[in-house]
Amino acid sequence: MATSRALLTLLMKLFAFLLLGLALIAGPSLSSVQAKEARQPHVAKQKKAVHKKRVAKPVTRRVLKAPRVARLATLKSSAVLIVDPQSGEVLYQKNAGAAMPVASLTKLMTALVVLDARQDMDEMLEVTGADVDRLKYSSSRLLVGTRLSRSAMLHIALMSSENRAAAALGRNYPGGTSRFVAAMNAKARALGMLNTRYVEPTGLSSANVSSPKDLAKLVIAVEKHALIRQYSTDRDFTIRQGARQTVYHNTNRLTANPSWRIRLQKTGYISEAGRCMVLHATVKGRPTVMVFLDSQGKYARVADANNVRAWLARYKPPGR
8 A cells, every 4th residue: 555655646746747847848938929029019010010101002293284384285376486586595386387378467578678678758659449459358448549658658557457558568669569579578588487478568368478487587677677666566546538537546455555565566367367466575574576376266366465475474494
């Protein structure tokens, strides 16, 4: 019995030692993991943060718009050119090289040829049946038989786009209208207006064609003549026809707008050309030439000019 009890006691002690050994083996492994997490609690947080950063909303790239150009893209004119006449810098262009009918913008070349010829500006010219429009059959307030000085004829041709006056100027050129038209084309070539052609001095013919680039050259050339500047920008002018007076007004409403500083202008219209306009104006102290061709709508060319002026007022040259 004593031997059995001793053996039982020994087995119980061995079992106790076995349990203790198992506890010692499992205990340190669990505690080491807990200790590691306790020492580095930020590691798990960093991993979560990195994951969160990766799944954040994707970065969207902003497409930078050009508000100035976007504004000018709304212009109603089919062909446009905006240029600095002093530096020759083109500020904006649209179809600037396209040749198209120019209507009464023709009269700027008419005026230039008249002045280049150095004819007597006080000479009296008479309106005849030859000056009546047989192409478009347009109306005129200048009566056949009216006699005006060459200066007065030029005045109402530029300011009020009087077609009979322009026709009389060409007819009274040395050699007549054909020689006058030849002089117009020769002057265009001399100015480098390579896409320009004239067939008559009024602009009633759609065969009178030019491009914005060419017209800018013409505007810069005629702006040098004080008489053309004055006559094209006067607001009104009165002539006498027999016993009555006829008051002519400027065809360009912008000349009556005090917020505009216009040195020279000319408008034009025939159905084939649409509404056209050229301006030599000062915007924020900067001389600017504007050309608008084939503008659709009665007030579209004026709206285009106002939009361009608003754009120029905020324009900053590149690199400044």
